[in-house]
Amino acid sequence: MGKEKLHIEYPLKGSAGMIWKYIGTASGLSAWFADNIKITDKIYDFCWGKTEHRSATLISQRNGVYVRFRWDDEEPQTYFEMRILFNEMTREHTLEVTDFAESDEINDQRDLWDSQIEYLKRQSGM
Numbered sequence: 001m002g003k004e005k006l007h008i009e010y011p012l013k014g015s016a017g018m019i020w021k022y023i024g025t026a027s028g029l030s031a032w033f034a035d036n037i038k039i040t041d042k043i044y045d046f047c048w049g050k051t052e053h054r055s056a057t058l059i060s061q062r063n064g065v066y067v068r069f070r071w072d073d074e075e076p077q078t079y080f081e082m083r084i085l086f087n088e089m090t091r092e093h094t095l096e097v098t099d100f101a102e103s104d105e106i107n108d109q110r111d112l113w114d115s116q117i118e119y120l121k122r123q124s125g126m
Contacts, residue, residue, distance in 0.1 A: 003100035
């Protein structure tokens with residue numbers, strides 16, 4: 001069946017540098033995305049609690065702009081990406097999330113991202 005691409009945009013109150021700190025560094029990601037992150041070369045081991053973990057490969061990144069990972073147990077054409085956008089009109093930054101999910105899991109995946117980004121906003125003050 002294949003997975004569908006999902007795009008979600010979240011307005012954030014913060015500079016690009018501040019947002020990047022939370023999406024482009026292991027310490028930033030561990031403040032809201034996972035409890036702990038271990039990095040070996042381009043392999044990120046995301047850990048939640050004492051037993052849950054999942055590995056992802058960093059497949060692309062542009063410092064200060066975006067980071068793209070592929071879960072190691074997912075289809076090769078899928079990925080998840082967090083990208084910082086700047087709106088010239090409003091002078092505000094937006095975090096654009098791209099992810100993939102089965103068609104019957106799109107709403108659950110969106111809810112998961114909504115929850116994670118709310119947690120990011122609380123942790124960072126954005």
